[in-house]
Amino acid sequence: MRERPLSPHLMIYRWTITMAMSILHRATGVALSIGTLMLVWMLAAAALGEDTFTQFADFAGSLTGQVLLFGWSVALFYHALNGLRHLAWDVGFGFEIKTAKMSGIVVLIATAVMTAILWCGILCK
Amino acid sequence: MKKHKTKHSDHLVAPLAKARGLGSTHHGSGQWMAERVSALVILPLVFWLTWSVVHMGHDYASFTAWLHQPLNALLMILTLLPMFYHSAYGVIVVIEDYVHGTAMRFISVYGVKLVSLVLTIISVVSILKIAFTG
Numbered sequence: 581m582r583e584r585p586l587s588p589h590l591m592i593y594r595w596t597i598t599m600a601m602s603i604l605h606r607a608t609g610v611a612l613s614i615g616t617l618m619l620v621w622m623l624a625a626a627a628l629g630e631d632t633f634t635q636f637a638d639f640a641g642s643l644t645g646q647v648l649l650f651g652w653s654v655a656l657f658y659h660a661l662n663g664l665r666h667l668a669w670d671v672g673f674g675f676e677i678k679t680a681k682m683s684g685i686v687v688l689i690a691t692a693v694m695t696a697i698l699w700c701g702i703l704c705k
Numbered sequence: 706m707k708k709h710k711t712k713h714s715d716h717l718v719a720p721l722a723k724a725r726g727l728g729s730t731h732h733g734s735g736q737w738m739a740e741r742v743s744a745l746v747i748l749p750l751v752f753w754l755t756w757s758v759v760h761m762g763h764d765y766a767s768f769t770a771w772l773h774q775p776l777n778a779l780l781m782i783l784t785l786l787p788m789f790y791h792s793a794y795g796v797i798v799v800i801e802d803y804v805h806g807t808a809m810r811f812i813s814v815y816g817v818k819l820v821s822l823v824l825t826i827i828s829v830v831s832i833l834k835i836a837f838t839g
Binding site (some may be wrong): 583596608609610612613616617620623624625627630633634637640653655660663664667670693698702 | 707741744745747748751753755758759760763764765769772788789792793795796799824827828830831832833834836
């Protein structure tokens with residue numbers, strides 16, 4: 581027979597989608613906060629003149645820059661869409677386990693779709 | 706009977722003024738609410754910003770021309786102010802969960818506030834400079 585878990589067993593657990601998405605909300609939030617540095621760099625560089633802006637544009641267009649911007653956009657869409665889910669919980673909607681799992685999957689799919697649309701829009705020009 | 710009920714609840718329910726500012730972070734629920742309100746403000750603006758990024762040219766001339774338009778400059782500032790607020794207080798909530806010790810917590814919380822303030826000022830000044838001088 582499969583061993584049943586004992587009651588207070590904090591070290592043994594299985595990841596659930598709601599759990600993973602909860603910590604990912606924090607992780608993307610912190611990442612986005614650090615990512616604002618790139619936004620500030622862009623604005624300050626543009627205010628300083630063409631040379632400094634070109635330096636920024638070169639970095640943004642490089643492989644490192646593109647990977648960072650791609651990660652930034654995934655984090656942004658995830659945090660924005662999952663944030664909507666959190667706002668719904670804050671006013672008391674969607675607490676049933678089934679609903680919370682479903683809304684989580686919807687957020688993941690929508691994040692992928694919106695990221696794809698954004699990068700298609702940028703790269704297919 | 707009615708009089709008794711009023712008296713009883715007077716003892717049980719703390720006046721709002723007493724409850725405000727209590728709790729583990731000493732800010733009550735005000736900051737919690739402000740984080741959500743700022744999220745609602747940022748939400749449509751973030752989609753405006755990503756839409757604009759797709760549609761604008763990515764060279765110096767196109768970017769400054771875009772930001773030179775008053776509506777774009779205004780919306781950009783209206784995006785960034787709640788964004789830096791939301792981001793700073795979001796990070797502070799994380800710090801309050803994981804950073805222990807009064808001194809470390811004090812330094813990191815005020816460090817985040819200071820950095821966030823400096824970044825906000827740099828951004829707004831840059832936007833205004835481009836908007837007014839092109």
